[in-house]
Amino acid sequence: MKIKTGIACVLVILFSLAGYFSFVFKSSDINxxxxxxxxxxxxxxxxxxxxxxxxxPLVLTRDLPGRTSxxxxxxxxxxxxxxxxxxxxxxxxxxxxGQQLYQIDDAAYQAAYDKALASLEQVKASMKSIExxxxxxxxxxxAGSVTVQAYDDVMASLAQTKAGIAFAQASVxxxxxxxxxxxxxxxxxxxxxxxxxxxxxxxxxxxAMALAxxxxxxxxxxxxxxxxxxxxxxxxxxxSQASVPLATLLLNGAEDVYAHKGRVLFSDITVDPGxxxxxxxxxxxxxxxxxxxxxxxKARLAYSRQDNAITIPQQAVVRSPDGQVMVWLYDETSxxxxxxxxxxxxxxxxxxxxxxxxxxxxxxxVSGLQKIRPMAKVTPVxxxxxxx
Numbered sequence: 001m002k003i004k005t006g007i008a009c010v011l012v013i014l015f016s017l018a019g020y021f022s023f024v025f026k027s028s029d030i031n032x033x034x035x036x037x038x039x040x041x042x043x044x045x046x047x048x049x050x051x052x053x054x055x056x057p058l059v060l061t062r063d064l065p066g067r068t069s070x071x072x073x074x075x076x077x078x079x080x081x082x083x084x085x086x087x088x089x090x091x092x093x094x095x096x097x098g099q100q101l102y103q104i105d106d107a108a109y110q111a112a113y114d115k116a117l118a119s120l121e122q123v124k125a126s127m128k129s130i131e132x133x134x135x136x137x138x139x140x141x142x143a144g145s146v147t148v149q150a151y152d153d154v155m156a157s158l159a160q161t162k163a164g165i166a167f168a169q170a171s172v173x174x175x176x177x178x179x180x181x182x183x184x185x186x187x188x189x190x191x192x193x194x195x196x197x198x199x200x201x202x203x204x205x206x207x208a209m210a211l212a213x214x215x216x217x218x219x220x221x222x223x224x225x226x227x228x229x230x231x232x233x234x235x236x237x238x239x240s241q242a243s244v245p246l247a248t249l250l251l252n253g254a255e256d257v258y259a260h261k262g263r264v265l266f267s268d269i270t271v272d273p274g275x276x277x278x279x280x281x282x283x284x285x286x287x288x289x290x291x292x293x294x295x296x297x298k299a300r301l302a303y304s305r306q307d308n309a310i311t312i313p314q315q316a317v318v319r320s321p322d323g324q325v326m327v328w329l330y331d332e333t334s335x336x337x338x339x340x341x342x343x344x345x346x347x348x349x350x351x352x353x354x355x356x357x358x359x360x361x362x363x364x365x366v367s368g369l370q371k372i373r374p375m376a377k378v379t380p381v382x383x384x385x386x387x388x
């Protein structure tokens with residue numbers, strides 16, 4: 001009986017202590033909550049910068065790598081064989097179309113030309129005797145004084161002499177062409193490279209090695225590759241506008257922008273089966289000869305246009321733990337902010353192109369994100385970009 005009474009006393013004491021500590025801890029929680037509420041009431045709403053969404057026309061561009069090539073290029077090769085007597089230009093200089101570049105030994109070709117002229121005169125001399133004879137035989141045939149066979153022989157001689165004159169005239173023309181080819185002229189205007197031959201070198205007609213190369217770089221080609229899907233989009237944009245789209249050239253790893261705009265000339269009709277790319281050729285003016293053939297450059301090319309595009313500053317975009325793309329929207333009615341899911345397309349400079357989730361006049365929080373929480377009241381100020 002005494003044991004039961006002792007146990008009962010212990011239980012009473014334990015329950016009393018439990019009630020006491022429970023009261024103490026609950027009172028502490030209530031005090032903490034009250035303190036937090038009081039602090040929140042005394043703390044003013046956080047100030048955040050917001051961006052007001054305004055749809056605007058936007059031309060989407062792509063930076064495509066490519067290489068430059070000369071607008072015109074001519075490899076100079078000899079059309080007759082012989083010894084180079086003289087080079088008549090300075091390596092690396094600008095030459096004009098029709099300017100003489102080399103002189104090949106023309107002695108043999110001059111002799112061949114003179115021989116062809118002499119042969120022509122010889123055949124023409126024969127013609128002076130055969131033509132009157134043919135006319136006489138024609139009269140004698142009508143009078144019955146010569147046989148038909150004799151008349152036919154004279155007419156055959158006349159035809160043969162005429163053919164000989166034609167052949168001799170052709171030989172003269174060919175000899176003159178060969179003689180003229182001993183003087184090598186520039187087929188285009190442009191800047192020359194180094195000469196591959198010197199005076200005294202033997203050259204042959206149609207040889208593989210060029211004597212020199214001339215490149216005209218008053219304009220310059222840039223060949224780039226673009227995906228077949230983007231090319232189809234570009235063609236649709238071309239069909240919807242009358243003007244030819246302009247391209248921008250980026251130099252030195254896209255750090256420098258070339259001063260002149262380029263025109264898209266054409267796109268290839270064949271898609272590379274390995275890469276799915278199509279080659280596009282762009283021509284740029286090059287009045288200062290700043291661009292040289294073989295440069296690695298980037299061409300910024302417009303491939304589509306949106307009339308009501310929505311863009312937001314990149315710093316406004318946040319990601320949830322599960323990877324969802326979100327922004328904080330400011331509600332003017334309640335003065336609070338809350339998260340909102342959006343879908344992005346691509347980066348355009350320091351902004352994101354939004355394809356869904358936002359509409360005109362939405363206000364997106366750009367800075368001060370670390371000071372807000374869902375449904376928190378804030379004081380909005382208009383966001384000012386750093387370049388404004």
